[in-house]
Amino acid sequence: MKAFGLLALAAALGGCGAAPVDYHPAGEIKQGPGLFTGSDGAFVLRPGQAKPAAASSDAEEFERWKRSAEGSAEYREFQDWREWREWKRQNAK
Amino acid sequence: MTIRIAVITAAVGTALAALSGQAFAQAQGIEVRLSGQVNRAIMHADDGEDSDHFFVDNDISSTRFRLSATAPIMSGLTAGAVWENEFQSNASNEVSMFVRDVSPRFLERHADIFLQGGWGKVSLGQGSGAADGGIEVDLSGTTVAQWSGVDNIGGAFEFNADGLPTGVSVSDTINNQDFESRYDRLRYDSPNLGGFGIAVSTGTKASVDVHEIGLTYSGDLGGLGRLAGALGFSKNNTSDTLGDDIETTGGSISWLHGSGFNVTLAHSQRDFGSLGDKGKFTYAKLGYKFGRHAVSLDWGKGEDIAIDGVDGDMVGVGYVWAPAAWADIYAAIKRHGAEAGGTDADNITFMMVGTRIKF
Numbered sequence: 444m445k446a447f448g449l450l451a452l453a454a455a456l457g458g459c460g461a462a463p464v465d466y467h468p469a470g471e472i473k474q475g476p477g478l479f480t481g482s483d484g485a486f487v488l489r490p491g492q493a494k495p496a497a498a499s500s501d502a503e504e505f506e507r508w509k510r511s512a513e514g515s516a517e518y519r520e521f522q523d524w525r526e527w528r529e530w531k532r533q534n535a536k
Numbered sequence: 537m538t539i540r541i542a543v544i545t546a547a548v549g550t551a552l553a554a555l556s557g558q559a560f561a562q563a564q565g566i567e568v569r570l571s572g573q574v575n576r577a578i579m580h581a582d583d584g585e586d587s588d589h590f591f592v593d594n595d596i597s598s599t600r601f602r603l604s605a606t607a608p609i610m611s612g613l614t615a616g617a618v619w620e621n622e623f624q625s626n627a628s629n630e631v632s633m634f635v636r637d638v639s640p641r642f643l644e645r646h647a648d649i650f651l652q653g654g655w656g657k658v659s660l661g662q663g664s665g666a667a668d669g670g671i672e673v674d675l676s677g678t679t680v681a682q683w684s685g686v687d688n689i690g691g692a693f694e695f696n697a698d699g700l701p702t703g704v705s706v707s708d709t710i711n712n713q714d715f716e717s718r719y720d721r722l723r724y725d726s727p728n729l730g731g732f733g734i735a736v737s738t739g740t741k742a743s744v745d746v747h748e749i750g751l752t753y754s755g756d757l758g759g760l761g762r763l764a765g766a767l768g769f770s771k772n773n774t775s776d777t778l779g780d781d782i783e784t785t786g787g788s789i790s791w792l793h794g795s796g797f798n799v800t801l802a803h804s805q806r807d808f809g810s811l812g813d814k815g816k817f818t819y820a821k822l823g824y825k826f827g828r829h830a831v832s833l834d835w836g837k838g839e840d841i842a843i844d845g846v847d848g849d850m851v852g853v854g855y856v857w858a859p860a861a862w863a864d865i866y867a868a869i870k871r872h873g874a875e876a877g878g879t880d881a882d883n884i885t886f887m888m889v890g891t892r893i894k895f
Contacts, residue, residue: 461755463731466764468669469679470597472573475861477894484862484894485571 565608572601575680577866577890579689583633584882585696590631593624594890595688597680600645613653618663620646628888629691629707645718657725666723666735667715667750667768667784671802675764675792676823677830680892681854681866684712684788684802684819686836689888695874695881702874702881709848709874710838713804713817715770715784716746731755745773765789780809786817796825798832806841813840828858834870846876862894 467474477484512518575594581587593599599622606616625640648663672684682689691707721739735750747770754764767787775781786804799822806815816839823832831854838848852870859865867889874881 461731461757461763463728464754464756464762466673466752466754469672469674469683470669470685472571472597472600472602473862473864473892473894475894477571478860478862479895480571483569485569488568490566490568 566605567607568603568605570601570603571894572599573597573892573894574599575890575892577628577888579628579631579886579888579890581633581690581693581884581886583693583696583884585699586633588633588636590626590628590636592626592628592631592888592890594680594888594892595624595627595629595691596683596685597892598622598624598627602646609651613651616650616652618646618648618650620644628689629687632692632694632705634694635692654727656727659721659723659725662718662720663723664718665716665721665739665746665750665770666725666737666748667766667770668717668748669714670750670752670766670768671712671714671786671788671804671817671819673752673764673766673788673790673802674800674821675762675790676798676800676821676832677825677858678821678823678832678854678856678866680864681856681868681888682821682832682834682852682870684800684817684821684836685714686819686834686850686852686870686872687711689868689870690872690884690886693872693884695872695884697879697881702876704843704846704874704876704881706848706872706874706884708842709846710817710836710850710872711841712802712819712836713784713786713806713815713841715748715750715768715786716741716772719746721746741772744777747771747773759794761791761793761795763789763791774811778811780811782809782811783807788819792825798823798825800834813844815839815841817841830856830858843876846874848872848874864892866890866892 475484476482480486575597577592577594579590579592581590600620602618602620604616604618606614609615622643622645623640626638630638644662646663648659648661650657650659674683687707687710691705693706694701695704696702719739719741721737723735723737725735726733731753733752737748739746748768750766750768752766756762765788770784772782784804784806788800788802790798790800792798802819804817808814819834819836821832821834823830834852834854836850840846841848850870850872852868854866854868856864856866869887872884
């Protein structure tokens with residue numbers, strides 16, 4: 444029962460001006476980095492982030508090509524094709 | 537030809553961006569984590585008649601792996617699952633002078649799903665009861681070498697008296713009676729309220745209904761350091777099978793001063809009602825942390841823990857060096873004693889050196 448009294452006293456003292464902090468149970472797997480897992484401390488899979496990254500690389504590659512090819516014969520040919528496609532859409536039978 | 541390549545690139549890029557945008561909306565926030573640790577040690581034991589060495593898995597924080605996943609369901613509501621198992625070869629609380637090798641077993645620790653929001657957390661499945669760990673709060677930094685679970689190291693060793701085994705093990709004389717540990721249960725945890733948290737759980741363990749309540753505290757006292765503590769109560773509804781319920785009450789508190797000096801106290805009582813005397817456990821630890829090192833002295837006493845009239849005590853020294861955040865190298869020495877009816881058994885001395893690696 445002494446431990447209860449001490450806990451109640453300490454908690455009351457602590458409650459007066461203490462900032463709450465997380466306590467990690469001592470017997471559980473340690474928090475923080477791991478030997479193979481680096482700073483994450485775990486092998487982490489985030490499906491919501493992996494796919495946009497792969498997709499955006501294709502889109503970004505197209506954007507990069509547009510910027511780098513601008514003014515080239517290849518780019519002008521592409522623009523001609525887009526204009527022809529637009530003309531055809533507007534003059535459809 | 538070049539036009540066709542450019543068109544295909546643009547079309548594929550646009551389509552992938554659109555599709556992945558949709559997938560992203562569905563999968564956003566999902567996180568799956570795989571982590572674990574290996575904790576191995578060499579242990580030497582001397583029971584007064586024999587001495588031997590053992591290659592053990594330290595049961596204070598056993599070799600295990602953990603798979604967890606969380607995902608938001610809607611604003612303010614998160615769902616998750618935890619699956620954790622241990623795999624110990626020669627668990628340090630199972631080897632003895634008679635059994636030096638114990639076949640490894642794959643044992644469940646957590647198989648748990650939960651929902652969490654601003655209102656708290658509800659868990660369902662195999663996992664910690666509301667009061668689990670209430671006798672084990674410890675800020676010393678030496679817990680992997682020594683803590684209130686004093687029978688996690690050498691718990692199966694039998695005491696000798698007059699040159700003969702007594703049939704009484706270390707665990708029979710002293711253990712921290714840390715409530716009901718893990719079992720299949722429904723548990724509610726309140727949100728953190730200024731460092732305080734309260735939890736309740738109900739479930740079944742060994743075919744018996746179990747109910748628990750736990751109160752925890754953890755706070756930073758600024759210049760006075762850090763303080764953590766817990767109180768708990770558990771009720772084991774054994775009245776139908778054994779004739780009376782078993783109730784456990786207890787708590788622990790640990791204070792770590794900014795200088796590195798630390799104190800830890802723990803106490804528990806298990807009331808067996810008409811089934812036997814009340815089992816009592818008391819534990820104290822004094823420690824000092826400096827840099828990546830931590831050292832401590834501990835003492836414990838058990839009264840009527842498993843057998844009426846049989847008491848035990850222990851005293852030990854522990855040291856932990858954490859050369860990296862993922863590694864602990866540790867050493868511990870301790871001595872256990874037992875007494876029954878005014879007769880002392882031979883002391884058992886343990887020495888252990890080991891390492892815990894988180895991967």
